[in-house]
Amino acid sequence: xxxxxxxxxxxxxxxxxxxxxxxxxxxxxxxxxxxxxxxxxxxxxxxxxxxxxxxxxxxxxxxxxxxxxxxxxxxxxxxxxxxxxxxxxxxxxxxxxxxxxxxxxxxxxxxxxxxxxxxxxxxxxxxxxxxxxxxxxxxxxxxxxxxxxxxxxxxxxxxxxxxxxxxxxxxxxxxxxxxxxxxxxxxxxxxxxxxxxxxxxxxxxxxxxxxxxxxxxxxxxxxxxxxxxxxxxxxxxxxxxxxxxxxxxxxxxxxxxxxxxxxxxxxxxxxxxxxxxxxxxxxxxxxxxxxxxxxxxxxxxxxxxxxxxxxxxxxxxxxxxxxxxxxxxxxxxxxxxxxxxxxxxxxxxxxxxxxxxxxxxxxxxxxxxx
Amino acid sequence: xxxxxxxxxxxxxxxxxxxxxxxxxxxxxxxxxxxxxxxxxxxxxxxxxxxxxxxxxxxxxxxxxxxxxxxxxxxxxxxxxxxxxxxxxxxxxxxxxxxxxxxxxxxxxxxxxxxxxxxxxxxxxxxxxxxxxxxxxxxxxxxxxxxxxxxxxxxxxxxxxxxxxxxxxxxxxxxxxxxxxxxxxxxxxxxxxxxxxxxxxxxxxxxxxxxxxxxxxxxxxxxxxxxxxxxxxxxxxxxxxxxxxxxxxxxxxxxxxxxxxxxxxxxxxxxxxxxxxxxxxxxxxxxxxxxxxxxxxxxxxxxxxxxxxxxxxxxxxxxxxxxxxxxxxxxxxxxxxxxxxxxxxxxxxxxxxxxxxxxxxxxxxxxxxx
Numbered sequence: 001x002x003x004x005x006x007x008x009x010x011x012x013x014x015x016x017x018x019x020x021x022x023x024x025x026x027x028x029x030x031x032x033x034x035x036x037x038x039x040x041x042x043x044x045x046x047x048x049x050x051x052x053x054x055x056x057x058x059x060x061x062x063x064x065x066x067x068x069x070x071x072x073x074x075x076x077x078x079x080x081x082x083x084x085x086x087x088x089x090x091x092x093x094x095x096x097x098x099x100x101x102x103x104x105x106x107x108x109x110x111x112x113x114x115x116x117x118x119x120x121x122x123x124x125x126x127x128x129x130x131x132x133x134x135x136x137x138x139x140x141x142x143x144x145x146x147x148x149x150x151x152x153x154x155x156x157x158x159x160x161x162x163x164x165x166x167x168x169x170x171x172x173x174x175x176x177x178x179x180x181x182x183x184x185x186x187x188x189x190x191x192x193x194x195x196x197x198x199x200x201x202x203x204x205x206x207x208x209x210x211x212x213x214x215x216x217x218x219x220x221x222x223x224x225x226x227x228x229x230x231x232x233x234x235x236x237x238x239x240x241x242x243x244x245x246x247x248x249x250x251x252x253x254x255x256x257x258x259x260x261x262x263x264x265x266x267x268x269x270x271x272x273x274x275x276x277x278x279x280x281x282x283x284x285x286x287x288x289x290x291x292x293x294x295x296x297x298x299x300x301x302x303x304x305x306x307x308x309x310x311x312x313x314x315x316x317x318x319x320x321x322x323x324x325x326x327x328x329x330x331x332x333x334x335x336x337x338x339x340x341x342x343x344x345x346x347x348x349x350x351x352x353x354x355x356x357x358x359x360x361x362x363x364x365x366x367x368x369x370x
Numbered sequence: 371x372x373x374x375x376x377x378x379x380x381x382x383x384x385x386x387x388x389x390x391x392x393x394x395x396x397x398x399x400x401x402x403x404x405x406x407x408x409x410x411x412x413x414x415x416x417x418x419x420x421x422x423x424x425x426x427x428x429x430x431x432x433x434x435x436x437x438x439x440x441x442x443x444x445x446x447x448x449x450x451x452x453x454x455x456x457x458x459x460x461x462x463x464x465x466x467x468x469x470x471x472x473x474x475x476x477x478x479x480x481x482x483x484x485x486x487x488x489x490x491x492x493x494x495x496x497x498x499x500x501x502x503x504x505x506x507x508x509x510x511x512x513x514x515x516x517x518x519x520x521x522x523x524x525x526x527x528x529x530x531x532x533x534x535x536x537x538x539x540x541x542x543x544x545x546x547x548x549x550x551x552x553x554x555x556x557x558x559x560x561x562x563x564x565x566x567x568x569x570x571x572x573x574x575x576x577x578x579x580x581x582x583x584x585x586x587x588x589x590x591x592x593x594x595x596x597x598x599x600x601x602x603x604x605x606x607x608x609x610x611x612x613x614x615x616x617x618x619x620x621x622x623x624x625x626x627x628x629x630x631x632x633x634x635x636x637x638x639x640x641x642x643x644x645x646x647x648x649x650x651x652x653x654x655x656x657x658x659x660x661x662x663x664x665x666x667x668x669x670x671x672x673x674x675x676x677x678x679x680x681x682x683x684x685x686x687x688x689x690x691x692x693x694x695x696x697x698x699x700x701x702x703x704x705x706x707x708x709x710x711x712x713x714x715x716x717x718x719x720x721x722x723x724x725x726x727x728x729x730x731x732x733x734x735x736x737x738x739x740x
Contacts, residue, residue: 027553038570039553055657056569059697075659075675099467099486116469161542168548169539172531172573178538178557180550183397183409185591187548199426200408221555287425289445305445327429 002131003066006032006124007044013120019093021045022120023083028296029095029121031224036065039075041083045090052083084108095121122301126293127315133339135225136294136317140337140359142176143218143229147362150216154233154369157207160190164203167218176220179298189217189230196232196331199288199323210236213246213330215323219298226294228319229360230335234368245324245332246366248280253334256290256304256320257358260340262351266308266318273322274306282324291319294337314342314354336360372501373436376402376494377414383490389463391415392490393453398666399465399491401594406435409445411453415460422453454478465491492671496663497685503709505595506664506687510707510729512546513588513599517732520586524603524739527577530560534573537588546590549668559587559600566602566701569658569693580606583616583700585693589668596664598689599730600705604738615694615702616736618650623704626660626674626690627728630710632721636678636688643692644676652694661689664707684712684724706730 010033014022022044024030030042033049040053040061049068053061054075061070073082080101087109095118096102105114128136146167153163167188171178178187184200191201193212201215208214217230232249234242256273263269270290277286289305292298294317302310304318321335339357380403384392392414394400400412403419410423410431419438423431424445431440443452450471457479465488466472475484498506516537523533537558541548548557554570561571563582571585578584587600602619604612626643633639640660647656659675662668664687672680674688691705709727716725 037553037555037572058657059695060568060570060572097469099469099472102469165539165542168542169535172535172538177555178548178550180548183407185407185547185594198430200430202407202430224555287428325429 002129003033003035003049005129007049009124010044010120011046013123014093017093017115017117017119019091019115019120021087021090021092023087023092023094023096024121025094025096025098025101026121029118032121032125032296034065034068036061036068037224041079043083043086050086052079052086054079080104091115093117093120125295126301126310127313128295128317128339129315132225132295133315133317135223136227136337136339137359139176139220139222139225139227140229142171142174142220142222143227143337144360144362145174146170146218146220147216147229147231150231151233151367151369154208154214154235156210156235156370159205159207160192160195160203161205163190163216164188171220176222179219179221179226181298187219189215191215191331192235193330194328197325197327197329199325199331199333208235211239213242213332215331215333217333217335224296226296226298227337227359228294228298228335229337229362230321230333231362231364232332232334234366236368236370238366238368242330242332243366245282245326245330248277248282249322249324249332249334250364250366252276252286252322253320253336253364256322257336257338257356260312260318260320260338260356261343261354263312266302266304266310266312267306269312269320270304270306270308273320277322277324285324285326286322287325288323291321291335293318312340312354314340316340334364372499373403373405373419375499377419379494380414380490381416383493384463387463387485387487387489389461389485389490391457391460391462393457393462393464393466394491395464395466395468395471396491399488402491402495402666404435404438406431406438407594411449413453413456420456422449422456424449450474461485463487463490495665496671496680497683498665498687498709499685502595502665503685503687505593506597506707506709507729509546509590509592509595509597510599512541512544512590512592513597513707514730514732515544516540516588516590517586517599517601520601521603521737521739524578524584524605526580526605526740529575529577530562530565530573531575533560533586534558541590546592549589549591549596551668557589559585561585561701562605563700564698567695567697567699569695569701569703578605581609583612583702585701585703587703587705594666596666596668597707597729598664598668598705599707599732600691600703601732601734602702602704604736606738606740608736608738612700612702613736614650615652615696615700618647618652619692619694619702619704620734620736622646622692623690623706623734626692627706627708627726630682630688630690630708630726631713631724633682636672636674636680636682637676639682639690640674640676640678643690647692647694655694655696656692657695658693661691661705663688682710682724684710686710704734
């Protein structure tokens, strides 16, 4: 892990907004700067990187963190005060958005010395170096194995929760880890029949049934880095209605992927994908954004939505995931994780700026399982 | 789920601090008020409960949420503005600690009308009703099954990650779900040999080896409610050093449990448990607090630490989890989830106020596995 490069990059962004020191409260940002994922605060400036951590994490931080000073402090308010001690006299930028943390930092360090701005982190993390791309690729390969297993296992009367139990176990066996974020209670989405019409369906004990579409949306982390991909299977025979929705989503997803090669910004990527869905008459049934950045978090910058302003740049890793949801009946979503790479003039069109490395190779043609 | 009682309780606490309306941004608090766990904001006052949610969650919220109005809004800033619209003219208390959210609420609603105070939620949630106790008990029973499985599966050369793969799968089969919180990357702690000396060890591919202590710390959620328990096994023969540390932790844990019956506050519970560890000469090796509340979160009020001020009250659910950690060599931790119940004069001593219902029945005597 190239923490040296990460630190340099984050500090360059911080210096542009007049800060000499960054303070990370988010575990992902601290991991990015130090290689340590745990209960801790990171402090990074040109001359040193420090981790402030409670006693129970100190020894682990000392073993894991790369070229850092590890400082032990009381948990809770004591830890914040210790962090503030370390920051005396510095101009600080922090990723914390916690009201109480910021208030105390401003009181003790002077309001003008504290910037609440996570941009140095998001702008650094948005471009993945080769090591990071490699980890995301490995996570995506694990997901492909899990799709393969899903296609073998999904059948009539099998329950969503049974498939989940198998997939989580296999994730760990394959070297991945699970990720969760606060507003979902399950690490994957496995949604059959009417459940597939909820984009964020919770996993149930419902058995799969003939005619179901089954959405399998998997998020796997490898060495801290996340890939995210989705396939939709059909049990038995696909009706014309399902086939039509499926083809729409498949074509929209390809259009979204293609647009990454030439679109100026991510708003245009969303538009390209969404317009195809609208043209086919499913506009009101595509009820979420087209995709998102992936990295240390499942959802991070860039955001691929109608209002996405971020430029499409080589080194970004994103997902493209259109879906069509027919409430009470069925849903279809297809998603890949991709790396955007520079075309480097290799393509003979001035409009094509990027090439796309699709990290998921599991087929996207409609698969009907018995 | 008795959301009616939850709402009543939260609003009573809010009214005591001059607020007629509570706004929940934390998924756990929204679940407590509505039965819906997802990407949403909850608004609750005497005359109505509302959920503001992005389009992709609207249909699911309508199906799941109990006696709520569900309002669809644009994700991100649009959602916050929609929430603020609903709050016009009200005196509001919120669990959000997000700097930007609070700033915008104060700007639009008037600073005096917005209280940043999660106490109405924490003070309501700290006392569990019988339904909640039942769910926590069920989660604890699943953990006991997993300890049983662990004792069958842990053996020389088996890897931490292999045991994890099995236990996560079994958790779902048994009707539980996994919980994670941001500063840990694995849902359970399984730590053998020197890894057991890190209280928050990450799971590795290290094979168990003769002479290891193996800490198995499991957190399982059932219908939203969490139990948390830990056992420590030994592979092969336990040395006198390990036996001594083990007996110390076991006795300290029993002392902690016993003290819940009579201690006035949780600071005294920590003290009772900690003093025994100190008396046995392991004080510097017990590097975390004695326990914590459990409920919709793994760690919630009351906090059982040196500075714990909360009174010990019937209806609280907590863990007692002392540990001894010898860096680079081994660790021991024992933890149960318990419900505190009123003694109701059934015990003939004025000092005994409470009885304890221990939710974990897996043995705590030292188990050596081959």
